Amino acid sequence: ESLKKVVREISIPVFAIGGVGAENIAVLRAIGVKHFAVCRAVCKARNIREAINEIKDEISGQWPVL
Secondary structure, eight states: OHHHHHHHHOSSOOEEESSOOTTTHHHHHHTTOOEEEOOHHHHTOSSHHHHHHHHHHHHTTTSOOO
16 A cells, blocks of 8 residues: 555656565556566575566566566
């Protein structure tokens, strides 16, 4: 809810960092987040390739991958 308010009320880009993974990317998009960083979801994954593919699948067609 706090992040949603920030996205709505400021005019500079908002980056979501911390706790971002495939399971919540759709929520971030729904509240207007256009930028995010993923670290733990990949680095702590049992299968890094699978974690990356899940994240890529979630953002496919929603955001450009940089």
